[in-house]
Amino acid sequence: MQEKESFAYDPKVLSRISALKIRALNLVEGLLSGNHRSRHKGSSVEFAEYKDYSPGDEIRHIDWKVVGKTDKYHVKQFEQSTNLKCTILLDASGSMGYVSPNETGMSKMDYARTLVASLSCLLLKQFDAVGLTLFNDQVIQHIPPRSKTSHLQHILHGLCAIEPHGITRIDQVVESLVERLQGRSMLVLVSDLLAKEDDIYKDLKLIASRGLEVVLFHILHPDEVSLPFEGDFIFESLEDDPDIGLDPQDIREEYQNMVRRQIESYKKQCLGLGVDYVFLETTTPLDQALSYYLLKRQSLSKA
């Protein structure tokens, strides 16, 4: 009820939703042209390959024609025909709310919102189920996966109604969520991974161990990568760190190195865990991100 009210009456949220929807649809429409139709023509049970029979395989899947020809038992394997369940985890902690003082393009949270909306849109168009979980140090809002087209509206509302706040604790959120996620579903984590007390690697390992397909979108603002500020600054934390006054010039090199090392380390760890790691600066065009997702989805459906 609460959700509906805010959904119905907050004009700011409404306008943001419509803008986000338009942005997402534009992106998705462009991407899917040509590719889209063919994926929904075939039957839900599609032959993929043969496999040597081994005890325990279902006998009805033995291809008797092949047995006749080769005198060997081969079992037919089929592509998964069920709809994909995708849960998108969006980091809504304070650090995601960073707005650059000389902002020209999209802010970090807007970028993340658009990404999530586009992904949702894309998935729903493919009749996959999409859910959204917003979190900071705990789950703020959980929208369970649905495949109805109208579900997009709920997701958009969830995205727009939230303002980033609080500290990031991915581990706690993952712990509470991972039980609910079914195997063979997909998890998309969208975050800046600026969590000083979190061991991201551990979290990812936990998710990966559940057999989930994980895509990690690591979003950072270029300011956060290169620290381009000039002059004396007092940096106030968007989370709970103490203020610090310094001349960014003094630590720029060290900072850049540190961020670079961190990204490298995520990349390496994710590779080891079979997690797809996508690093995005907010200046990166979003279609790149989406096309990456499509590639990923394709490979998944082929598996």
Next chain:
Amino acid sequence: MNLNFLSPIYLLGLLGIAVPILIHLLTRRQQKRLRFSAVYLLLQSQKRSIKRSAPNRLLLLVIRCLAIALLSLALAHPLFSFGRAADLIPAKPSAHVFILDDSYSMALRSDDETLYDKAVKAVLNPIRKIPAGSVYSVVLASSPARVLQQWTEDASLAEKILKASKPSFQTTNIGQAMTEAIELLQSVPQKEKRIHVFTDLDKNGWEKKDFTLDEKKHSYAVKIIDFSHLNTGLNRAAVKNVEVSQEFLTNSRIVRVKSKVINLYHDSAINRLTVALAVNGKNRSEGAVSLAPNAVEEKEFTFPVTASEPVNGTIEIADDSLPLDNQRFFSYQPDQKIQVLVVDGDPKTVAHQRETFYLENALSPLAAALSHIEPTISTLEQLEARDLFDFSVVILCNVSDLPFDYEIQLEKYVMQGGALFITLGDQVDPKYYNQKLGNLLPATIESLQQVGRQDEPFRLQLQKSEHPVLKIFTGKALEEMKSIRVHSLYRVEPRENRKFTVPLWFANKYPALVESDFGKGKVLLYATSIDRDWNDFPIQPTFLPWVQRWVKYAARGLESIQRQDLLVGEPFVWRDDFAATLLFVKSPGGKITQLVSSGGEALYKETLRPGVYNLYRAAGEAREKPESAEPAPETVVKLPENALPAGAFTVNVDTKESIAGKISEEEIKKLLPNMAVEISSGGVSGEAVAASEGLPLATPFLLLVAGMLFWEGWVVRRE
């Protein structure tokens, strides 16, 4: 613990700290605030980063401020000590006598205040902290020592009195002050009794004769707080002495002023020290002397005087920290000779046969300067050409009679203050004297009394006399005078209703000398001759002082008051005949005091300021000493209109106080054998600290400044 500064003025340098702070604030860039996401990463990189500009700037600021602060502290000569002012006063009920040296040497200026100011602060400090049940009193130690504040518990009393007080012009007398202090301490019940002495330890104030009380009976803790270390080398020189004399070589009157200047340094000479002479408030002359260490040099000035006005002047040397001993006052009445007109009634061509031969030689034996008497010999014929008022004394020697109506002139002269001295002889016409000079002479000249050469002569009746003239003739002089042989004399008889005295008699009860007052003047009648015709007195050795004293007495010049040069605190004695005279003294501050005379003496004790004190006389009913009470001089607002100047005397500081030097601890302990003496040095802040514990911190502070500058350079270079 205590930190004192010898030159606290340099502490103003601490304000210099503002300079680097201002520079820091002005050059500081505007800090912008930014809400940022990856603050913890910034913190981590800051920890790892070698460059830390902002803290360095702060560090530089701190170093620079410290360097400036330390430099100004070092310049202020800090002394660190563990002594506390509170130590002077124990917490339990106790009695304290604070002896404060207010002698003039304490007026020495060090920094911008005098030692006395510092000592007052040092006295007030413990007084303010005096606990309940304890009492204190304050004794001033300049001679004569006196109690400034009787026993009290109230700290504000001393504060009020002491803050208004100034150092005196007197010398120190710690001995007297000790006696006062011990007397005070005997009168209080408290068990714990202490004496605190705040002094510059001038040796002059510690004379053994002043320590009169039997200290063996009284054993108190004596804490001496010494301020002499603040004096080192500041008092350079002093004028020790000034003598004034007059020269008669030329016709004009030349006054010669001789001054003696002493170098108070023991180890260094003073080159070309300016010595200046000022007369009657105007600078007259200036010279310079160069002084070897501890040497005394004489500087002489001469200047002509035109009028016979009194000369009041000063000799002053170039300024140092103690101005009081740089100046010395003198007063001189030029032409102090008593002008005497001697009328010779029996002039002869042979000098020694003249009536006035012995008298003249007695009055000015070698040179006029010695006797201050200048006789002018005149014959009767020359008499009318003389103006009597040019002379103080007229002596008629064996004058038969005077020119017509001359007695009227004489009467007028004596009436207005002149002195007439008549000696008789064979030329004298008693009839003339008895008729014409009846107003002047209180006695008539009767018959001539003579004895033969072989007969027993007339003798003077000689005994010890209180008469101002005769009182010096005692003992041997008196015996000598007994041998005077008088062959001839006039018997004199008193006139009726006339006041006179006979200070000198013959053995046969004939008056030898009759003295009487006439108007303001004096008339003396000597019943025999002043030459050898009638007696052999003129060839006796006592003749000279006898004659001179009578002349000076008659001229009121006996023990000339103008020549008195006193030291501060010495009483001035004015000896004269004060009949029908009011006496006034005007002090250098302008205060007029009417004196009380008693027995021909008036005493003035308030000579507490150096300077020229002017004397005045006025006709009027003299205040005589009341029988019972002590004569009390009275302050008057204005001099009476008929008051006439009667001379001056000068009061100067006693340079002993400047010259004496510092007394050592051993000497003090010898003077106070049974007392627990403890000497500490007085700090600038007014706190008393032990000298042995005062650690000078100037050098370590300067080293720290050097260290700071080195560090600053290193930090700047590393930037």
